[in-house]
Amino acid sequence: QVQLQESGPGLVKPSETLSLTCTVSGGSISGYYWNWIRQFPGKRLEWIGYVYYTGTTNYNPSLKSRLTISLDISRNQFSLKLRSVTAADTAVYYCARDFWFDPWGQGTLVTVSS
Amino acid sequence: EIVLRQSPATLSLSPGETATLSCRASQSVSTDLAWYQQKPGQAPRLLIYDASSRATGVPAKFSGRGSGTDFALIISSLEPEDSAVYYCHQRSNWPPYTFGQGTKLEIK
Numbered sequence: 021q022v023q024l025q026e027s028g029p030g031l032v033k034p035s036e037t038l039s040l041t042c043t044v045s046g047g048s049i050s051g052y053y054w055n056w057i058r059q060f061p062g063k064r065l066e067w068i069g070y071v072y073y074t075g076t077t078n079y080n081p082s083l084k085s086r087l088t089i090s091l092d093i094s095r096n097q098f099s100l101k102l103r104s105v106t107a108a109d110t111a112v113y114y115c116a117r118d119f120w121f122d123p124w125g126q127g128t129l130v131t132v133s134s
Numbered sequence: 135e136i137v138l139r140q141s142p143a144t145l146s147l148s149p150g151e152t153a154t155l156s157c158r159a160s161q162s163v164s165t166d167l168a169w170y171q172q173k174p175g176q177a178p179r180l181l182i183y184d185a186s187s188r189a190t191g192v193p194a195k196f197s198g199r200g201s202g203t204d205f206a207l208i209i210s211s212l213e214p215e216d217s218a219v220y221y222c223h224q225r226s227n228w229p230p231y232t233f234g235q236g237t238k239l240e241i242k
Contacts, residue, residue: 063219063236064233064235065178065221065223065233065236066230066233067229067230067231067232067233069229078228078229079229080229080230081229081230082230114177114178119225120168120180120183120184120189120225121168121170121178121180121223122179122180122183122189123177123179123180124177124178124179125177126176126177127177
């Protein structure tokens with residue numbers, strides 16, 4: 021079955037750019053929406069945005085000015101770039117497939133700290 | 135933005151009992167609501183979508199009901215492994231999709 025795996029640095033300095041990649045295995049990126057979701061230390065979940073397999077994106081308005089989500093179909097990957105991060109962006113970042121988030125990757129903790 | 139409020143915050147029950155978890159939306163989401171289960175150290179797992187449809191592989195002890203603004207997740211014949219945090223999520227009025235704050239279910 022399809023599996024998702026997040027990868028990227030676990031520590032990012034304030035004001036820099038957080039970059040993560042989600043690799044999709046066991047299935048194709050085509051035909052689906054691909055999401056990024058984060059979970060803060062207090063366990064609150066926040067939807068970040070999605071990229072459709074055509075390249076169309078939709079972002080959480082609260083993050084839109086700092087956010088880019090893109091797709092690499094040839095590598096079966098999609099990526100997240102969040103600019104100008106602060107400590108408030110410290111969270112576990114998950115990737116997940118489609119409108120009803122299923123399945124999810126295992127998540128990766130990103131800490132913003134100098 | 136639609137706000138989802140879950141209650142109770144924590145629910146403690148005994149094995150064999152039935153749990154009823156509530157999710158209330160600040161405005162109608164029709165049946166565009168899902169439920170997820172998250173165990174410690176794991177990613178959330180989809181249980182219910184479209185308010186009442188079970189996801190693939192989810193046992194029949196999990197059921198969902200509701201429409202509009204009031205929803206419930208019902209878990210019957212509780213077992214210790216059902217201990218988890220349960221979240222509701224709406225995709226009716228977006229962006230953004232939103233989640234409830236979670237209900238922690240303890241089976242003792």
